[in-house]
Amino acid sequence: MSTQTSIEWTEMTWNPIVGCTKVSPGCKHCYAENMAHRLQAMGTPGYENGFKLSLRPEKLREPLLRKKPTIYFVNSMSDLFHEKVPDHYIDQVFDVIRDATQHTFQILTKRAERLADYFTKRTPPTNAWLGVSVEDKAYGVPRIDCLRKVNATIRFLSAEPLLEDLGEIDLTDIHWVIVGGESGNKARPMQQEWVDNIHRQCDEYGSAFFFKQWGGWGADGVKRSKKANGRLLNGQTWDEIPLLNLA
Template sequence: MATQTGIEWTEQTWNPITGCTKVSPGCKHCYAETMAKRLQAMGANGYENGFAVSLHPERLGQPLQRSKPTTYFVNSMSDLFHEEVPFSFIDSVMSVIERCPQHIFQILTKRAERMAEYGATRDIPKNAWMGVSVEDKKYGLPRIDVLRTVPAATRFLSVEPLLEDLGTFDLDGIHWVIVGGESGAKARPMKAEWALNVKDQCLAAGVPFFFKQWGNWGADGVRRSKKKNGRELSGRNWDMIPTVQLR
């Protein structure tokens, strides 16, 4: 079933696909892989294959059962545009999204080129927010240019885990930016100036900025629990989100 989530920028997760493979440095300490292996060991339904890419058509109808407007993170445990997911199955996911105009569906990928290939021949539902991960300059920044070509009403960036200073980059055609540090036993630190650089560019461009977390390294460079490090950047929480009209 779709589940409640502790992810600060969404309300529920919907996983009609599980499993993935690593494609860039942001994947190194993948939380979903760790969780999938744990769920497999527990005998959880849907994780019999561990973190191998698996389609779950029986889960497609879950958002249709909820009338209350809800924000869904699609495939928190996978990547909708993974090479092993056929476009025909993505069509089925998009069909459900189109049939649920009361909901927002946030779709995040590290496979921007395949997202763009899909969008080149299909209409993207207005309530499908399309996003890419941007963890560094080499792998992350090029995804932004590809995302701009996707015909989505709302395009967003998940700058998490932020692994280096991104320098100056173009936010034209981008409607939302999320920033966060890495959490977990092997988390890599995020420097305050890296996050502030992204924030300042968002504010200058009029793009809503959301600071998700410091993770396991604080603004002072000290390692401690994610909860103790909190979510403040420049002395406040940044919870800006796009304002959209779904209907």
């Protein structure tokens, strides 16, 4: 079945695909890859191939079996728009999303060009929130323009792990921005100035701002556990969601 998750900005995960390949610096310490190998070692069904991309059609109907309205993060263990996922399979995923009108589905990708291309002749379901990862200026920021081409109900950015100051970014028609630092033993540090810069621009554009975590490095530049560093930014938590910010 779909899985409850500790990810702060969603409620459950749904993985009709597992496995992926690295495409940009944000992938370097991929949490999903490490988790997939652990699940493979434990003999967990669906992870026989570890992190090699695998379609799981037996998982497609899971959201239809849950009646309680739920926010799903789609493919937390993969990327729906990976080049090895056939269009017809992506179609099946979106067919389920259209039918499961009681739920909201959050889809995040680093393959922004394929996302935009896929929707040139298709209309996203109204209960699908579409997002791109924006970890840096070279790879992440260009994805924003691709996302903006898609007529989604909610367009969002995930600046996690945030690896550098993004500078001035165009948040026109971007409804939600999630920011977080990298966690794990090999976490790369995130500076508060980078986060504050994004927060300021969210205020200017009217985009909802969600601060997920400091990760492995605190605001003071000290390496600690993710839990010890917490989620406070300038003395408070920031858990804005886009529906509260749309007129």
